Amino acid sequence: MKFGVMVQEGPYQHESSDSAYQFVKAAMEKGHEIVGVFFYHDGVINSTKLTDPQQDDRNIVKRWSEIGEKGVDLVVCIAAAKRRGINDDVLAPGFRISGLGQLTEMAINADRFVTFGAS
Amino acid sequence: MSDISKIMIMMRKAPYGTIYSFEGLESVLIMGAYEQDITIIFVDDGVYSIKKGMDTSAAGIKDFSPTFRVLEMYDIEKLYVDKESMEARGLTADDLIVGAEVVDTETITKLMEEQDVVLPF
Numbered sequence: 001m002k003f004g005v006m007v008q009e010g011p012y013q014h015e016s017s018d019s020a021y022q023f024v025k026a027a028m029e030k031g032h033e034i035v036g037v038f039f040y041h042d043g044v045i046n047s048t049k050l051t052d053p054q055q056d057d058r059n060i061v062k063r064w065s066e067i068g069e070k071g072v073d074l075v076v077c078i079a080a081a082k083r084r085g086i087n088d089d090v091l092a093p094g095f096r097i098s099g100l101g102q103l104t105e106m107a108i109n110a111d112r113f114v115t116f117g118a119s
Numbered sequence: 120m121s122d123i124s125k126i127m128i129m130m131r132k133a134p135y136g137t138i139y140s141f142e143g144l145e146s147v148l149i150m151g152a153y154e155q156d157i158t159i160i161f162v163d164d165g166v167y168s169i170k171k172g173m174d175t176s177a178a179g180i181k182d183f184s185p186t187f188r189v190l191e192m193y194d195i196e197k198l199y200v201d202k203e204s205m206e207a208r209g210l211t212a213d214d215l216i217v218g219a220e221v222v223d224t225e226t227i228t229k230l231m232e233e234q235d236v237v238l239p240f
Binding site: 040041077101105118 | 124131132139142146149150152155235236238239240
């Protein structure tokens with residue numbers, strides 16, 4: 001099955017990004033295709049390489065980068081990113097900044113579109 | 120799958136306490152350009168997004184509610200509002216800045232079942 005995913009919350013503050021990551025990882029392990037992960041609202045903060053958590057904590061950004069390096073399209077909303085000080089200078093590997101059209105295309109191309117956050 | 124997807128935008132949050140509603144609206148405006156079959160529904164505190172007479176000047180935040188009125192220009196005409204959420208907040212159709220159809224929970228369930236995608240904001 002083809003899944004699209006949207007992350008609507010920032011890292012650490014909210015479990016949304018963790019849940020989305022676990023979902024994507026599990027879906028890939030089961031052989032499903034991830035058409036893309038769209039980072040919206042504070043979710044764009046998941047994409048900054050300046051993130052530097054304590055050693056004994058998970059590195060949420062790095063985990064996403066690893067997913068991106070496996071070929072999953074990690075798209076950061078440009079309008080939301082600009083508001084929150086995220087640009088190409090701070091973007092972690094595996095992410096790209098693009099427009100809301102990408103969200104629309106993911107929603108159209110996925111068999112199931114799963115959202116995390118906004119609660 | 121047909122070329123046109125049925126996408127529902129579910130506005131659940133109050134308009135100015137958080138950014139969900141505003142950025143949700145931004146996504147609707149982009150989706151309008153993709154000529155998809157868009158439905159917008161206002162539930163819970165989301166109904167306040169289309170309430171008349173908002174004055175956000177003291178809060179220093181731009182009042183974006185009028186933008187909902189231009190959706191027609193994007194051929195987004197399927198606007199619904201949850202009857203129960205309106206009643207719980209003492210609102211009637213006369214309080215709204217757009218002509219949204221007031222629907223009950225059963226109708227909302229049916230509308231949701233018809234969609235390919237539901238995006239909550």
